Amino acid sequence: MSRSSQSGLRSIKRDWSDKPPSSQDIPWDPTPPKDDVRSRRLKEIEEALRSGPPSSSSSKPLSIQPTNNKRPSTTSIDEVPTKKARQLPVSWGQDDPLSSSTTWSRDKSSKASTSAKKESSRSTGRDRPAKPPAVFLSQEQTKILKLVEKGTSVFYTGSAGTGKSVLLREIIRALRRKYSKSPDAVAITASTGIAACNIGGTTIHSFAGIGLGIEEAKVLSAKVRKNRKATSRWQRTKVLIIDEVSMLDGDLFDKLSEIASTIRNSPIPFGGIQIIVTGDFFQLPPVVKGNGQTKFAFEAMMWHKTIERTFNLTKVFRQRDQEFVDMLNEMRFGTLSSKSIAKFRSLSRPIPIQDDLVPTELFPRREDVERANQSRMNLLDEKQEAFKAIDAGLITDEEQRSKILANVMAPSLLMLRAGAQVMLIKNQEDGMLVNGSIGKVLRFVDPAVYGTDQDIEGAFAPEFVGSSAATEDLVKKKDKKSSTVGTVKLFPVVEFLLPNGGRREMLVLPDVWKVELPSGEVQASRTQLPLILSWAMSIHKSQGQTLERVKVDLSKVFEKGQAYVALSRATCLEGLQVLGFDPRKVQAHPKVVAWSKTLETIAE
Numbered sequence: 115m116s117r118s119s120q121s122g123l124r125s126i127k128r129d130w131s132d133k134p135p136s137s138q139d140i141p142w143d144p145t146p147p148k149d150d151v152r153s154r155r156l157k158e159i160e161e162a163l164r165s166g167p168p169s170s171s172s173s174k175p176l177s178i179q180p181t182n183n184k185r186p187s188t189t190s191i192d193e194v195p196t197k198k199a200r201q202l203p204v205s206w207g208q209d210d211p212l213s214s215s216t217t218w219s220r221d222k223s224s225k226a227s228t229s230a231k232k233e234s235s236r237s238t239g240r241d242r243p244a245k246p247p248a249v250f251l252s253q254e255q256t257k258i259l260k261l262v263e264k265g266t267s268v269f270y271t272g273s274a275g276t277g278k279s280v281l282l283r284e285i286i287r288a289l290r291r292k293y294s295k296s297p298d299a300v301a302i303t304a305s306t307g308i309a310a311c312n313i314g315g316t317t318i319h320s321f322a323g324i325g326l327g328i329e330e331a332k333v334l335s336a337k338v339r340k341n342r343k344a345t346s347r348w349q350r351t352k353v354l355i356i357d358e359v360s361m362l363d364g365d366l367f368d369k370l371s372e373i374a375s376t377i378r379n380s381p382i383p384f385g386g387i388q389i390i391v392t393g394d395f396f397q398l399p400p401v402v403k404g405n406g407q408t409k410f411a412f413e414a415m416m417w418h419k420t421i422e423r424t425f426n427l428t429k430v431f432r433q434r435d436q437e438f439v440d441m442l443n444e445m446r447f448g449t450l451s452s453k454s455i456a457k458f459r460s461l462s463r464p465i466p467i468q469d470d471l472v473p474t475e476l477f478p479r480r481e482d483v484e485r486a487n488q489s490r491m492n493l494l495d496e497k498q499e500a501f502k503a504i505d506a507g508l509i510t511d512e513e514q515r516s517k518i519l520a521n522v523m524a525p526s527l528l529m530l531r532a533g534a535q536v537m538l539i540k541n542q543e544d545g546m547l548v549n550g551s552i553g554k555v556l557r558f559v560d561p562a563v564y565g566t567d568q569d570i571e572g573a574f575a576p577e578f579v580g581s582s583a584a585t586e587d588l589v590k591k592k593d594k595k596s597s598t599v600g601t602v603k604l605f606p607v608v609e610f611l612l613p614n615g616g617r618r619e620m621l622v623l624p625d626v627w628k629v630e631l632p633s634g635e636v637q638a639s640r641t642q643l644p645l646i647l648s649w650a651m652s653i654h655k656s657q658g659q660t661l662e663r664v665k666v667d668l669s670k671v672f673e674k675g676q677a678y679v680a681l682s683r684a685t686c687l688e689g690l691q692v693l694g695f696d697p698r699k700v701q702a703h704p705k706v707v708a709w710s711k712t713l714e715t716i717a718e
């Protein structure tokens with residue numbers, strides 16, 4: 115295989131930003147690793163992978179390299195504080211235990227010659243990590259955070275992109291600080307597995323110990339009583355967070371309150387637990403069985419008795435273009451003006467792009483996603499590399515664990531090829547590359563030689579096939595430079611598109627996702643590369659994502675709210691292609707529209 119075709123670089127138009135190198139641009143140490151460093155790195159990576167993720171909170175997750183965005187020189191595997199695998203937009207605050215990075219990266223600019231990189235590295239100083247950009251909560255976000263800190267039970271909502279997830283992240287951080295002496299006082303849950311994984315928590319069902327939760331509240335309470343761990347969770351919880359509440363059935367909300375009161379022996383709603391609920395009822399509704407009627411959580415009997423304050427966030431952060439914000443708002447309420455309809459129809463054209471990163475196509479069904487990604491993969495000639503996840507956790511029943519881990523964004527088997535379009539599914543420390551960043555696999559390299567001549571010259575052609583995450587599957591290869599036979603795992607080098615139009619190349623190493631109970635018990639965990647194929651994605655998985663380039667065929671959309679979720683992932687009209695636009699597909703639930711008029715907003 116020729117080096118040039120292997121790199122995948124030829125076809126990418128180099129659109130490096132003109133920014134002069136700064137501490138965030140080229141923060142890595144360009145010194146080639148010495149042989150002893152190389153072998154130490156190899157050992158470290160192997161050990162990290164062999165150990166796999168921790169099985170309880172007492173052990174800490176392994177981070178291959180605490181990057182600070184620097185290329186490793188004499189680093190060792192650092193143990194990072196127990197973190198939640200929350201996948202939220204832009205991370206800020208260097209002490210953020212929720213963000214991690216297992217990647218090494220370097221930005222490129224048109225002037226990024228080796229000497230320029232060295233210069234930049236020198237001028238920034240090796241030991242000074244690049245500071246992530248500061249993000250400040252808006253006035254409305256801050257007010258809600260303060261109320262939560264005081265112990266008020268709140269529900270807050272807001273249209274797509276108003277920073278609900280960002281605020282939730284701050285709330286979790288603040289509550290963890292407040293209850294630092296009893297960490298299991300804060301229960302982090304969500305209505306669905308995917309949403310729960312995104313915040314490093316569990317489903318509300320799993321937390322509550324109620325299985326599917328279809329029985330009467332009394333029967334469920336008895337079930338919980340028989341479960342020592344679930345009983346103890348209910349008793350020890352001081353704050354219960356429920357994310358993506360739009361998908362929580364109203365009857366279940368009432369049952370949860372009754373169970374909490376029964377187990378905690380307290381007649382007050384949820385037995386006195388502070389409740390933090392968030393979500394957008396205009397997005398995906400609860401799953402209704404059979405011909406049943408949708409019952410939203412806000413229709414629950416206990417809703418008003420539980421929630422002391424309700425807020426509607428109004429400042430949209432994801433889209434800056436007011437025209438697009440207005441169109442999405444009309445769509446949200448199902449009241450599109452003829453001007454907006456015409457504009458949406460005009461978006462059927464292909465997205466004007468200067469490179470070969472195509473928009474991510476969103477589909478309602480998973481089968482279509484898999485088909486679309488696979489057919490794109492088949493068009494690539496490069497050799498396919500398989501990355502098999504390492505799954506672990508307290509749940510040893512493989513079927514049960516797989517079911518839980520099906521909600522983790524990272525797949526159990528990731529097939530990649532040079533040239534494959536991928537999406538990063540974890541935020542990086544510097545805030546430049548975030549969950550949702552799109553890029554292209556350039557090549558596969560031995561991390562120990564990444565950025566050196568051996569990497570560039572292709573001394574480590576990717577002969578390696580099989581699970582790079584499983585030590586047993588490592589292949590022996592000949593090190594052409596030193597003529598020694600070593601055991602080497604190869605990992606993908608990906609070139610990502612930055613929001614400013616620049617590019618950043620990054621060596622991507624495995625990360626850990628955990629499904630954790632408030633006690634810190636890791637029910638299940640997955641160690642895998644933080645990448646997925648990104649030619650296509652399901653609308654369900656896209657919930658919560660911010661995407662620069664999106665393509666949606668609305669003729670395939672079938673559920674209320676689905677069109678809104680899909681289109682609102684885009685950051686701008688230029689980056690959105692809409693096929694089959696039909697205003698009849700844009701529907702808001704009348705109950706949600708009526709209820710939304712009762713919400714309190716906070717003037718900025």
Ligand SMILES: Nc1ncnc2c1ncn2[C@@H]1O[C@H](COP(=O)(O)OP(=O)(O)OP(=O)(O)O)[C@@H](O)[C@H]1O
Binds near residue numbers: 204274
């Ligand atoms: N206070 C803030 N300052 C700057 N940017 C922010 C702020 N809050 C949120 N953002 C940015 O806005 C975008 C959307 O935020 P977020 O995903 O939290 O919105 P959301 O309301 O949860 O959206 P959705 O309902 O669509 O999932 C992200 O890129 C995030 O970084």
